[in-house]
Amino acid sequence: MDTCIKKIRELAADLLERGEVERVIGFAKGTIPMATSPIAVGSKQEIEKLVFNSTCGLNLANYARKQKGKIAIIAKGCDSRNLVTHIVENQIQREQIVIIGVPCSGMVDKFKIAALFKDEITGFEEADDTLTVSSLSLTQTLKKQDYLRENCSLCTHKNPVLYDVLAADLMEEQVLENPFPDVDRIEALDPDDKWQHFSDLTKNCIRCYACRNACPICYCPTCFVDEAGPQWVGKGQNKTDVDTFHFLRAFHCAGRCTDCGACVEACPMGINVRDFTRKLNKDALEFFGWEAGLDISKRPPLDSFSPEDPNDFIK
Amino acid sequence: MKFITIDKKDWAKGIDKSRKTYQLFGPVKDKNGCKIKALDADVVPDMDYHESVMSAKSVLFPQTETILTTSLNEAVDDHHIMKRAENTYTPRAVLGIRPYDAKAILLVKMNFDTDDYRDPYWCDAYEATTLVGLGITKPGPFDFSTSVDCGPFCEEGLDILLADLDDKFLAKVLTPKGEAYAVACGFETTADDKESQALFDILRKEAEKNISASIETDKLSEKVLLDLHEAPFWDDVAFSCINCGTCTYVCPTCWCFDIQDEAKQKESSRFRNWDTCMSPLFTRHATGHNPRGVKVQRVRQRFMHKLKYFLDKYDQGIMCVGCGRCVKSCPVNIDIRKVAHTMNTFEKKD
DSSP, X not given: OTTHHHHHHHHHHHHHHTTSOSEEEEEEEOSSTTOEEEEEEOSGGGGGGEEOSTTOOSOOGGGGTTOSSXXXXXXXXXXHHHHHHHHHTTXXXXXXXXXXXXXXXXXXXXXXXXXXXXXXEEEEEEETTEXXXXXXXXXXXEEGGGGBOHHHHTOSOOSOSSOSEESSOXXXXXXXXXXXXXXXXXXXXXXXXHHHHHHHHTTTOOOOOHHHHXXXXXXXXXXXXXXXXXXXXXXXXXXXXXXXHHHHHHHHTTTTOXXXXXXXXXXXXXXXXXXXXXXXXXHHHXXXXXXXXXXXXXXXXXXXXOTTSOOTXXX | OEEEEEEHHHXXXXXXXXXXXXXXXXXXXXXXXXXXXXXXXXXXOOTTOOOOSSOGGGGTSOSEEEEEEEEOOTTSTTTXXXXXXXXXXXXXXXXXXXXXXXXXXXXXHHHHBOSSOBOHHHHHHHHHEEEEEEOOSSOOTTOOGGGGTOOTTOOTXXXXXXXXXXXXXXXXXXXXXXXXXXXXXXXXXXXXXXXXXXXXXXXXXXXXXXXXXOOOOTTGGGSOHHHHHTOTTHHHHHHTOOOOSHHHHHOSSOOOEEEEEEEETTEEEEEXXXXXXXXXXXXXXXXSOOTTOSHHHHHHHHHHIIIIIHHHHHOSOOSOOOOOHHHHHOTTOOOXXXXXXXXXXXXXXX
């Protein structure tokens, strides 16, 4: 992955130089270890600011909305699927963007890595598949494969599904016998334990809405929790209100979520927000044979009707 | 002021004794990291924690706090008349609070306790609270507290400052509140003043030496407010921002709140919640007009408030204690140190 940054910069410089795009949206180096920051570069001098590594865990698709003029955007597999979703949902026009596709070997789980250390992480380097992570008291060499985010380890679309240029060779996609082992684990719980699981999940939520705001498909001009006249949901730390936010948000993502993991990446409290959306992704696949963001010519299943839609619920 | 030695073997027993008269708060670890919260009767605070995502501000300023209540039942005499909620303000003690979090409480106090107005909820809680701080011997990489008149052994706002000496704590008792708490714990082995102070000085200097992060603010007071407000760099600062409330909620000095009314059957309550200037709803008027309707205005507001308005209004430094929580928790790594540098070095072009 570290070699593709050279290619990304070349492609970005070329697009800017030829005047094909006004800005290139990508990731910049963070000010602290294991952090990157979305950036828009508009000149050749700024190209060096672009980076790409295993900590580019946010999804850039929402940054492509409401941009003036034509832009280029760096897209991992998941970002590209969300660009497809944006095109299908009329949030961006296909001709408005140049997609620099980046086949992605996965992003690292920052919480899992931080848990290996007693003190705070001061250094993070990666070379090929090896991560060297250090704190003031300890340095550890880790295999990237063992510290991938869960959504990345279960990813079957590492390659961008829609792109104009590629920054690296396409990768072999993994074929999973069971793409939803995490959902199976929760489904196997009895109802009380299941309720407890979701109840515990939101226990530390501070309602900062980082999950929602990092989510590429959460672009409603006014989110239901922000409706004020009249107000739809209580705004305090009352458990019912906190849970209502998470449950309803998840259902609004049904059949649209690409499991990009941006919600988990953004949550400051380490909540595995994906636990809310995964079952819906599984249902979308089982009932409609649907994975979001693979085809710009198809509307999402809950957005369209077909006589073939499952109707077993009608007795 | 005096010094007390506390053998770590006696620590749990002592604080247990204090539970008779104090409600205890302190750092507790769970699988999602460490939080400063009310301690259950059998829980001992985790004094070895190295960071907590959330600060201790919630002890005095809970994220949701009922302030007034009333009955909507017209058969009741004083129905529909709001009365202060029956919150208890019996003594409480926060154990192991970080010195920067204690200093932050003093900054928050400037807002809640003024000559013109005294916020009764916050002030009553403040008066009931004893802050037992723990000096930071190994500051983390995000700590820039020394560059904002704070530091790993800063005593401002604390009632007791503890220094961890492996098998014991050396306690510097700073206020009568602190003295009362030490008595409630039965901690009474006094230590030599001169020697203890010398030891604190050494520990402080050692810890301060290990802080490499800093924030640059020396020229901010000279800058013309409107020049900074109109500066061209805000679009770049705000580009990556996703407008969540993380920075404001993890910040120990962010004090903004929103008031809400809710009714359940015949009981109504008015409560306040933390609010965040990052949210469009924060400033939306009843007319629908929003003076900070776009993201860049909100991002600018947060940094201007912390680094310029507060400085100009109170002339007591910036509204930041250098804990580094916002730097670490921001999902898109917007770094207040970088923004401060940009503001501090900004020169208006004529």
